[in-house]
Amino acid sequence: MPSKRIVITGLGPICSAGIGHTQVWNNLLAGKTNIKKEKVVVDDELWAEYFVHKVDGFNINNFGIDRDALNYIKEWKEGEEIVDLNYLLAAVKLGIDDSKLTPKDCEKHTSLVLAHENLNLMPLGIKICQLAYDMLKSNTDSNISRKEFLSSIYKKFLKTGYDAQTFMGLFHVAKTFNIHNYSLFINNACASGLYALEAASQIIRSGQSKAVIVATSDHTDIYKYIWFNDIGIYSPDGKTRPFCKDSNGLVFGDGGASIVLEDAQFAKARKAKIYAEYMGGGFSLEGWKVTAPQIGSQSYQNTINQALKNSKVKAKDIDLLVPHGVGSGPIDYYESKAITDTFGKNPTKPLITAFKPYVGHNLGGAALLETIILLLCLDNKTVLPTLNYSNPDPKLNISLVKKATNKKISLALKACCAFAGYNAAAIFKT
Amino acid sequence: MANANSSLEQEIKQLVADVIGRDASELTTDANFWNDLGVDSIKAIEITVAIERKYKISIRDEQIPKITTIGQAVEVIQQALEKKNAK
Numbered sequence: 001m002p003s004k005r006i007v008i009t010g011l012g013p014i015c016s017a018g019i020g021h022t023q024v025w026n027n028l029l030a031g032k033t034n035i036k037k038e039k040v041v042v043d044d045e046l047w048a049e050y051f052v053h054k055v056d057g058f059n060i061n062n063f064g065i066d067r068d069a070l071n072y073i074k075e076w077k078e079g080e081e082i083v084d085l086n087y088l089l090a091a092v093k094l095g096i097d098d099s100k101l102t103p104k105d106c107e108k109h110t111s112l113v114l115a116h117e118n119l120n121l122m123p124l125g126i127k128i129c130q131l132a133y134d135m136l137k138s139n140t141d142s143n144i145s146r147k148e149f150l151s152s153i154y155k156k157f158l159k160t161g162y163d164a165q166t167f168m169g170l171f172h173v174a175k176t177f178n179i180h181n182y183s184l185f186i187n188n189a190c191a192s193g194l195y196a197l198e199a200a201s202q203i204i205r206s207g208q209s210k211a212v213i214v215a216t217s218d219h220t221d222i223y224k225y226i227w228f229n230d231i232g233i234y235s236p237d238g239k240t241r242p243f244c245k246d247s248n249g250l251v252f253g254d255g256g257a258s259i260v261l262e263d264a265q266f267a268k269a270r271k272a273k274i275y276a277e278y279m280g281g282g283f284s285l286e287g288w289k290v291t292a293p294q295i296g297s298q299s300y301q302n303t304i305n306q307a308l309k310n311s312k313v314k315a316k317d318i319d320l321l322v323p324h325g326v327g328s329g330p331i332d333y334y335e336s337k338a339i340t341d342t343f344g345k346n347p348t349k350p351l352i353t354a355f356k357p358y359v360g361h362n363l364g365g366a367a368l369l370e371t372i373i374l375l376l377c378l379d380n381k382t383v384l385p386t387l388n389y390s391n392p393d394p395k396l397n398i399s400l401v402k403k404a405t406n407k408k409i410s411l412a413l414k415a416c417c418a419f420a421g422y423n424a425a426a427i428f429k430t
Numbered sequence: 431m432a433n434a435n436s437s438l439e440q441e442i443k444q445l446v447a448d449v450i451g452r453d454a455s456e457l458t459t460d461a462n463f464w465n466d467l468g469v470d471s472i473k474a475i476e477i478t479v480a481i482e483r484k485y486k487i488s489i490r491d492e493q494i495p496k497i498t499t500i501g502q503a504v505e506v507i508q509q510a511l512e513k514k515n516a517k
Contacts, residue, residue, distance in 0.1 A: 232495065288479075289491045295475045333472045 009272040010099025010260030016053035051238025053253035053360030069176040087217035087256030095258030111182035111209040115192035117364030120164040190418035193368025210266040216365035217256030242325035242354040253360020257369040282306030286421025293334040300338035307425035320412040325354025336396035353401040357387035
């Protein structure tokens with residue numbers, strides 16, 4: 001029996017370029033990046049300043065999500081708002097609206113796959129640190145026992161700690177949208193979005209569901225910034241410059257993303273708009289270091305080749321490639337090597353363009369968000385140029401798109417080389 | 431131990447020389463990878479990969495940027511080998 005064809009019928013982006021695909025596309029065309037300086041001040045003391053691609057005008061109450069469902073979450077969380085979760089909820093709603101899946105479709109035929117690097121974990125850590133500090137300050141005689149201290153903190157964070165378990169995020173989102181079919185939570189660092197798409201396609205191919213909503217998100221916080229800054233890959237001037245001589249690191253980008261995948265027959269039967277077909281993916285775990293790729297390995301090349309093989313397409317037929325493009329020397333070098341090994345040195349085909357200079361690095365949500373932008377390029381028959389690409393590194397032997405190019409794209413490849421060596425590639429066909 | 435270290439140092443010099451395309455005799459123990467030998471973050475990873483393969487050891491992520499001279503590399507490798515042999 002031939003394998004089911006998987007098509008994409010809904011896009012739900014939330015990023016610095018806007019909310020919803022129409023606004024996002026218009027702002028991307030205009031080159032709007034919405035980079036702002038984030039100042040973290042604690043008790044009037046400046047802790048850190050760094051640049052972030054920010055989402056403007058986000059309000060979870062403006063998406064038409066069922067009020068009772070939102071209230072349930074609010075009550076469960078005792079008023080605590082988790083921005084990452086709100087981005088997930090909003091992105092899922094945008095994706096459902098765009099795909100025109102009905103509430104009945106969601107309930108009967110739809111599964112949910114969420115991908116996130118650390119949902120709820122950072123807010124929990126920040127709260128614990130703050131409470132611990134307050135307790136230490138107020139306890140001037142320092143006679144508090146370790147047991148008293150630990151049990152007091154544990155009690156206060158029982159709910160928040162429990163909610164840091166990933167199944168709780170999955171539960172809240174699925175419950176909100178009445179999704180009762182298969183559900184899955186995925187975490188493969190920055191490559192999570194592509195792993196999630198592949199998992200979704202397998203859910204459909206297995207016959208478990210006719211449609212799957214895949215959603216991701218990430219919201220910046222100082223702890224993530226400190227980590228990336230300490231290892232020297234956060235851009236001090238807030239400009240991502242992929243594959244450039246003067247690349248100086250990445251810049252975070254807030255937001256969320258959702259993509260709706262469907263069995264092509266189901267999509268056609270309900271006359272859904274089809275953005276593209278998901279052809280297949282390639283995946284590997286290099287597993288060398290957490291923060292650096294193993295230069296000289298073939299892991300990424302193998303991943304791309306596996307995606308080509310699984311999609312039954314040849315490298316020469318790929319029209320557009322969107323790499324990870326983080327703007328960090330070793331990672332850019334590692335990526336360019338995989339690209340030139342696959343497509344030849346200084347290839348004129350595929351066109352190559354990178355989107356992090358527009359929307360920043362959305363970490364666990366990056367691959368999905370950038371896949372949406374890729375799909376918008378396909379839909380609008382326009383390849384967006386790579387911003388900040390004014391000083392290309394000729395040693396990398398690749399050249400990125402410098403100005404918006406009108407072109408019908410038949411086959412596109414999204415690739416990602418994430419921390420810990422999670423490499424992923426996915427192919428889309430129009 | 432001094433001889434062992436000296437022999438290890440020669441091996442490291444050769445290994446680094448091969449990666450950066452220089453003659454091993456030009457490399458001194460105290461030469462700074464970044465300032466004197468033109469090692470960048472890409473070459474640093476290539477050197478790390480080569481060291482790990484040759485000695486079958488693992489260098490921690492955070493140690494890599496802190497190794498700035500051949501002498502320091504010898505020290506880190508020596509410690510890793512001792513740890514490995516003690517197991």
